[in-house]
Amino acid sequence: MLKKTHYIAFTVVLALVLALLKLPDQTSARFKLAVSSLFLPLFGASTAVGRVADATGIAVQPKSYIVRQNEVLRKENADLRLLQQQANELLAENQRLRQSVGWQKQLPWKSRLGQVIARDPATWWHTIQIDLGSRDGVQLNMPVLTNQRPDGRIALVGKVTVVGESRSRVVLLGDPKLRVAALVQETRDQGVVGPGKGAALSTDFVELGYLSRNSILKPGQTVVTSGDGGLFPKGILIGTVVDSQSVDYGMSFDARVKLAADFGKLEEVWVIQP
Amino acid sequence: MTWTQPTLLLLTAFLGVWAETQFLLFRNVLGAPLHILPSLVVVTALQSSTRMTALLSVLGGLWFDSFSDNPLGVTILPLFAVGIGIRSFEALLLRDLPYAQVLLGTAAGVLVPLLTLAILLTLGLNPALGWATYWQLAVMGASGGLITPLLVHVFVRVDRALNYPAMVESSFRPDREIKRGRL
Numbered sequence: 001m002l003k004k005t006h007y008i009a010f011t012v013v014l015a016l017v018l019a020l021l022k023l024p025d026q027t028s029a030r031f032k033l034a035v036s037s038l039f040l041p042l043f044g045a046s047t048a049v050g051r052v053a054d055a056t057g058i059a060v061q062p063k064s065y066i067v068r069q070n071e072v073l074r075k076e077n078a079d080l081r082l083l084q085q086q087a088n089e090l091l092a093e094n095q096r097l098r099q100s101v102g103w104q105k106q107l108p109w110k111s112r113l114g115q116v117i118a119r120d121p122a123t124w125w126h127t128i129q130i131d132l133g134s135r136d137g138v139q140l141n142m143p144v145l146t147n148q149r150p151d152g153r154i155a156l157v158g159k160v161t162v163v164g165e166s167r168s169r170v171v172l173l174g175d176p177k178l179r180v181a182a183l184v185q186e187t188r189d190q191g192v193v194g195p196g197k198g199a200a201l202s203t204d205f206v207e208l209g210y211l212s213r214n215s216i217l218k219p220g221q222t223v224v225t226s227g228d229g230g231l232f233p234k235g236i237l238i239g240t241v242v243d244s245q246s247v248d249y250g251m252s253f254d255a256r257v258k259l260a261a262d263f264g265k266l267e268e269v270w271v272i273q274p
Numbered sequence: 275m276t277w278t279q280p281t282l283l284l285l286t287a288f289l290g291v292w293a294e295t296q297f298l299l300f301r302n303v304l305g306a307p308l309h310i311l312p313s314l315v316v317v318t319a320l321q322s323s324t325r326m327t328a329l330l331s332v333l334g335g336l337w338f339d340s341f342s343d344n345p346l347g348v349t350i351l352p353l354f355a356v357g358i359g360i361r362s363f364e365a366l367l368l369r370d371l372p373y374a375q376v377l378l379g380t381a382a383g384v385l386v387p388l389l390t391l392a393i394l395l396t397l398g399l400n401p402a403l404g405w406a407t408y409w410q411l412a413v414m415g416a417s418g419g420l421i422t423p424l425l426v427h428v429f430v431r432v433d434r435a436l437n438y439p440a441m442v443e444s445s446f447r448p449d450r451e452i453k454r455g456r457l
Contacts, residue, residue, distance in 0.1 A: 006358055009328045013354045016332065020347030021397070028346045035340035042292050118295035118341050123306055123410050124391065124401030125343035129295075161343075171343070176400045195402055202305075202406075264302050 033164035036118070036129070043117050043131075109233065111145075111270040112136055117167065126175040126203055126263070127158075132271055133166040143232045143272045144170045146261045155237045155260035156180070156225060157269055168271075172263055173238065174206045181228035182208060182238055184255075189215040190226055193238055196256060203263045206239065211253040217244040223257050233272065278436045279429065280326050286425075287314050287330060291337040306410035306417075311338060312382035313421040315353050317429055319360035320369045320378075327357035344390070345397060352389035356382045375423040383418020384411050 023031065114132035132138045144157040158178055162169035171178045173193065180193040191211040196202070208223055221241040227234030237260045244255040290310030300308045311334045318330045335350030342349075360367065360378065368374040388411065394401050 003362075005324050006362060009324050010354070010358055013328055013332065013350060017347045017351045020350075021345055023346065032340040032346055035336050035346075038288075038337075039292050039295075042289075046296060119298065120342050121291065121294035121307055121309075121338055122342040122344055122390075122401075123301075123387075124394070124403060124407075126402070127343045129341065169343070174402075175343075176402050177343070197404060264298060 029162045029169075030164070033162070033167060036167075039118075047115070047117075110273045112138065112273060114168075114269050114271055116266050116269060125177075126172040127161070128170050128172065128263075128266065128269075130168055130170055130269060130271070131166065133164045133168055135165055136271075137273055138163055138168050138271055139273075141231055142274075143236070145236065145270045145272060146266060146268070147270070148262070148265060148268065149260060153237055153260065154270070155239075156232065157261050157263070157266065159231065160271065170269070172203065173259060173261070174203050174263075180232060180238065181226045182223050183226040184208075184211075184215070184217065184241065185222040185224050187216055187221065189217070190228070191253075191255070193223070193257065204259055205242065206257050206259060208241070208255040208257050209247075209252070211244075211255060213246065213250060213252055215244075215253045217241055217253060217255050219243060223255075276437050279322060279433055280329070282429065282432060283314060283318055283322070283326070283330055284333060287311060287334040288337060290314065291334065291341065294338075295341045300417075304413050305406065306413035308417050308421070309383065309386070309414055310421060311335075311349075311353060312356060312386040312414075313379050313418050313425055315357045315386075316360060316375070316378045316382045316418075316422050317425045319357040320364070320367070320375075320426065321429060321433075324358070324361050327361060328354060331357055344394065345399070348393050348397075349386075349390055351393065352386045355389060356385055372423045375426050376419045379422025380415045380419035382422070384415040387411060387414055 020028070112132055114130040114136075116128050117131050118129040120127040130144075138160055140160055140163055142160045144159060145154050146157050147154050149155060156173060158170050158172040158175070160168050161171045161177070173180065174195050176195050178194075181190070182193045183190045189211050191208045193206050193208050196205040196207045211217070219241055223238045223241060225232040225234060225236040225238060239257040239259040242256045242258050244253050246252070247254045287310070294307050294309070300306075314334065315327065315330060318327045331354035332350050335347065335353050338344075338349045339346050367378070391401065391403070391407075
């Protein structure tokens with residue numbers, strides 16, 4: 001049964017928890033980053049082990065394989081240079097046309113490559129911590145992307161929600177706290193991407209809601225950011241439509257979208273700086 | 275109680291929380307992470323003091339919440355509630371029997387996330403919940419039931435290896451000895 005010491009301990013712990021929960025958001029976020037910085041030596045050790053494993057992997061690769069890889073990369077590099085030239089021409093043309101109709105000049109994206117150092121241990125949130133912070137120019141609400149896809153296309157991961165000096169927290173697509181204005185690339189139908197029905201278990205699918213009842217959705221159609229709200233640049237890949245259903249007594253459509261980014265394999269991300 | 279067991283308990287909690295943020299194999303395969311903190315609180319409550327249970331709950335909860343999007347401190351109270359519950363009924367629990375440890379570990383594995391969710395919902399937050407949450411609770415309960423006896427076993431072994439056994443006083447008293455035979 002409860003003894004006097006139990007009552008005292010419970011009161012002390014309860015008071016501590018209430019004090020922590022009452023902390024202002026910013027103070028709480030800073031305190032969290034300070035507490036998690038106790039784990040920095042472990043992050044350093046795991047990064048070092050990863051590097052050693054990579055170096056060992058490279059050392060045991062046969063030379064013929066490396067030469068073959070080099071050839072493939074040279075060819076890819078030449079193709080990309082050609083594409084870059086064409087893109088530069090198109091960019092210049094686009095800027096001239098925008099100027100001629102009086103539209104605002106579009107600024108090119110600046111990006112910073114960061115490493116994923118930790119994932120949310122709770123199952124009900126989808127967040128990660130990255131090794132970029134305010135000293136790297138990271139600010140709140142900056143979009144976070146990945147190119148870890150077989151086709152090399154860039155896909156949306158989420159946005160920065162907490163910024164520390166050397167680390168930041170990124171909320172991922174599918175988390176209840178993140179909603180993104182999106183459109184179906186083929187039909188230009190606009191909607192909002194939010195957590196899917198199975199968000200508690202799977203991070204692979206999200207829901208594209210608030211689509212017009214006249215939407216013509218087919219599996220395989222591409223979903224990209226619409227740029228509405230100004231937070232995410234227009235045209236970033238989110239995923240592909242898997243299926244759709246009419247909701248609210250046929251007033252609108254919801255589509256299940258398979259995310260282009262694989263959050264289970266996320267190791268590096270790009271933070272886009274305006 | 276010596277310093278070794280509290281140090282080992284805290285070190286295990288520290289490494290356990292860190293491992294949860296790094297390794298996704300268990301989560302990717304079964305859909306729920308391997309939570310070590312509820313089992314550790316059970317072990318602490320069974321083998322250590324109320325003060326140590328409180329310390330582990332506070333530090334473990336803080337470490338866990340620092341990596342999570344949970345409000346800071348949310349995990350402390352469920353951990354400590356489970357710990358103090360076990361401490362309150364310690365005289366009635368068959369702590370040395372593996373099946374009692376399995377049952378306590380399973381209960382802790384389910385109760386800690388459930389109480390945390392209850393606090394989050396009370397605070398007006400909107401965590402990702404659904405039918406899958408039941409599956410996750412079942413996995414966390416089962417994993418808690420499996421880990422707890424293992425942890426108890428390991429901590430008992432380590433304690434035996436690093437500490438001198440407690441001296442057992444003999445009930446023999448020379449002044450009460452009955453001398454038989456001729457005097």
